[in-house]
Amino acid sequence: MKKYIIDANLPYYFSLWRGEEYQHVIDIDPNMKDNEIWAYAKEHKLTVVTKDADFSDFVLFNTPPPRVIHIKLGNMKMKAFYNAIDSIWESVLSMSEEYKLVRVYTDKIEGIG
Numbered sequence: 001m002k003k004y005i006i007d008a009n010l011p012y013y014f015s016l017w018r019g020e021e022y023q024h025v026i027d028i029d030p031n032m033k034d035n036e037i038w039a040y041a042k043e044h045k046l047t048v049v050t051k052d053a054d055f056s057d058f059v060l061f062n063t064p065p066p067r068v069i070h071i072k073l074g075n076m077k078m079k080a081f082y083n084a085i086d087s088i089w090e091s092v093l094s095m096s097e098e099y100k101l102v103r104v105y106t107d108k109i110e111g112i113g
Contacts, residue, residue: 001020001021002020002021002022002023002044002046003021003022003046003047004017004021004022004023004046004047004048004049004069005022005023005024005025005028005037005040005041005044005046005047005048005049005066006022006023006024006025006049006050007025007037007048007049007050007051007052007055008024008025008026008030008032009050009051009052010049010050010051010071011078011081012024012026014082016082016085016086016089017049023046025037028040034052034054034055034058037055038055038058038066041065041066042065042066045065045066046065046066047065047066047067047068047069047096048066048067048068048069049068049069049071050068050069050070050071051070051071051072051073052070053070055068055070056068056070056101056103059100059101059113060101060112060113063100064100067096067099067100067101067102068100068101068102069092069096069102069104070101070102070103070104071085071104072103072104072105073085073104073105073106074106084106085104088104088109091109092104092109095109095111098111099111099112099113100112100113101113
C-alpha cells in the first residue's frame, strides 16, 4: 500500500524511495502542478516528500491528510544527499506519524503540528 508520494524535485532513481510504500510524481504525471499533487496526496492519504516550500505552507493551513516531509538540506552531491537522508530516514518517518509537517535540516529534524 502506498504511503508516500515523492515530488518531482527529488531524485527518481533513489533506492530508498523505490519500495512498495513509495510513489514518485513522475510515475503519475511528470507535469503535475503543486495543487494537483496536493489533491492527489489528500485523496489517496499519502504523505508528500518534497524540497518545495509551498507544501510546508499548504500543510500549515490544513489538517492531514496529506502530511508533508520537507527536506531542507540545500544543494549537495547525490551521494552526500543519499547518505544524509539514509542515516535519518527511519526517524523522519516516525516523526511524520506524529506531526503533520516534518522539516529535515542538515543538523536537526523538526516536527510541527
